[in-house]
Amino acid sequence: MQLNSDGTKPIYVQIAEWLENEIIADHLKTDDKVYSQYQLAELFNINPATAGKGLTLLLEEQIVYKKRGLGMFVTAEAKKMILEKRRNERLTLMIQEIVLEAKRLMVSEDELITLIKRASSKEEGK
Incomplete structure (x- = not known):
């Protein structure tokens, strides 16, 4: 994945x-060890402190938990929490923009409902 350093979204949020996308895609599952801040820093060529800030964000949201001396791991409810958060925040915002x-x-x-149904049926046909 390529991070967008020119965008408005901070690197640590990206x-x-x-990591949330990795959980949603089941590349990281319950109790799997998450990349360390140093692994993430190397992977994305960023400062380890920035990577650590991204991990802290997930820790605060209880998507990961910390085992002292071992690292961070995916919580049992992580995928469900991420999906719910994205539905509530992102999807709602996108729908509001579309309605406006x-x-x-x-x-x-x-007409809008018809357009949505048409777009949905095209996606299913792919």
């Missing part, structure tokens, strides 16, 4: 999201 744009374009609610 690291946390990358539809209103600007004078697209009715029924």
Whole structure:
């Protein structure tokens, strides 16, 4: 994965999201050891403190837990928590933006639903 150093999203947040994506994709499962800050720093060519900040973010959200002297590990509820968080935050925000744009374009609610269903059926056909 390539980090976006020019973007508005801090690198440590991108690291946390990358690890969340690894959990969602089942590359990291319950009780699996998570990359150390030094491994992440080497992997992404960043400062270990920045990588550590990303890990701390996941620790604070209880997506990972710490075993003293051994590192950080994925919690049993991690995947469920990430999915719920993303549904509640990201998806809701995206939907609000779509609804607002539809209103600007004078697209009715029924038309919008039809467009969503059409887009969904195209995705399923891939």
